[in-house]
Structure formats: C-alpha cells, structure tokens
Amino acid sequence: QWTSKSGLAFELRLSLDFLMEKEGCITLSLHGQDLGQIITASFSFSSVSRDFDIDALTLKVGCVQSTNFDTLDTLRQATKELHGIQPRVFIVNTLKILGNVLGFNQIEGISNSHHVYSSRRYRRQLHLNYDELWAFLGFQKGLSGNHFTSTELEFKPLSSYPSNKRSEQRKRQALLMDIESQLIVCLYQAQGSKPTPLLGRDGEFGALALT
Numbered sequence: 001q002w003t004s005k006s007g008l009a010f011e012l013r014l015s016l017d018f019l020m021e022k023e024g025c026i027t028l029s030l031h032g033q034d035l036g037q038i039i040t041a042s043f044s045f046s047s048v049s050r051d052f053d054i055d056a057l058t059l060k061v062g063c064v065q066s067t068n069f070d071t072l073d074t075l076r077q078a079t080k081e082l083h084g085i086q087p088r089v090f091i092v093n094t095l096k097i098l099g100n101v102l103g104f105n106q107i108e109g110i111s112n113s114h115h116v117y118s119s120r121r122y123r124r125q126l127h128l129n130y131d132e133l134w135a136f137l138g139f140q141k142g143l144s145g146n147h148f149t150s151t152e153l154e155f156k157p158l159s160s161y162p163s164n165k166r167s168e169q170r171k172r173q174a175l176l177m178d179i180e181s182q183l184i185v186c187l188y189q190a191q192g193s194k195p196t197p198l199l200g201r202d203g204e205f206g207a208l209a210l211t
Helices: 070-081 087-101 131-138 163-191
Strands: 009-016 026-032 035-047 059-065 106-109 146-149 196-199 206-209
Touching: 026 070, 026 087, 026 196, 035 070, 035 087, 059 070, 070 087, 087 106, 087 163, 106 131, 131 146
Parallel strands: 059 106
Antiparallel strands: 009 026, 026 035, 035 059, 106 146, 196 206
C-alpha cells in the first residue's frame, strides 16, 4: 500500500482467480481509493522457454485488462496519481519486480495470435493490442511469436532527462523501488526469508533482496 500524488490510498493485490485460468490464474491487480479496481494482469510460471534461454524461469503474462466501468477517466486519473506512469505500464513493471524478487529471469508476454481468445474455439475480440503493448515496453519478439524481457528494471540516469522532468522521474523511480521493498517484506513475513540490502540502481535508491 502507498499514498498517491494527491493523497489517495493505492494498493496491489495478488490472488488466485480460477475464472482467469485460461490466461493464467494468478492475478495482480491495482486498486485505488475512490477508483476501485483499475487494472489486472493474469500470469503463470514456467521453467521452459523455447525462444532465448531454455533454462530461464519465466513469468508468462496472458492477460492485461482494465476492469472499471468508467475506464478512460479512471485510467487518466490513475496515471496522474502514479506520477505519470500509465496503469498498463505500471502493472507490467510491478510484474517485473515480482518476478525478479522471486528469482525469475524473464517475462513472456502473450502475442495477439497466441492469446487464448484469439483461437478458433473462442474467436473473441481482444480489447488490447498485446503486440503493440509489448513493443512499447521494449520487449523482444521471440521465435514463437511471443514477446520477452528481463525481470530487471532499468532506470535511465536522471541526468538524461530535461531539468524540468527530473523531479517527476525521481518520484516514479522511488515509487517502484518502494513497491519492491514492500513486496520483499511481504515475502519475508510469509516465508521467513531474511532480507538483505542491495545496491540501489544508478546509486540513487536503496533496494532489498531475499537471500
């Protein structure tokens, strides 16, 4: 949980949803005060990848969707509250954090053609262009047609941004690092693993890692 730019309470919820089992029954959802459930990603875990690293532990994302009735207005307000991070970008970055904390090497994003509801059996219209989303986020297209990226978050140096943009970028990075720390504490409480300090990215923010 954390407090947003204007003081609203936000939280991430990790749960099992067997209604989403075709896309991955583990779900990560973003909720905001007065906004309700904003966006959800469904995923599963795999130890096999036929594209880049056959031994890679992979977090496979099968669905990213908004769930609020007033979706456009909600997404705009959430973006403002998240220091300009779009909810779809935010939820994927959070999945990268989760995967990294759990020791996974990469994230695999489903392509439009491989989405379960694009199959002949269902033939449903997808409400999100997954190929465009993964390309926008810098994923690399694999031989299978799905898209891949490392679970490591990469932050550009603040000096690479115009001076009037650095404060907002600093807040974005700090938010993601805070989420990483909170996830590790949650896992520590659940599993009894001991968290240890880890050098902050670009030397600007602290982090924690499970050992």
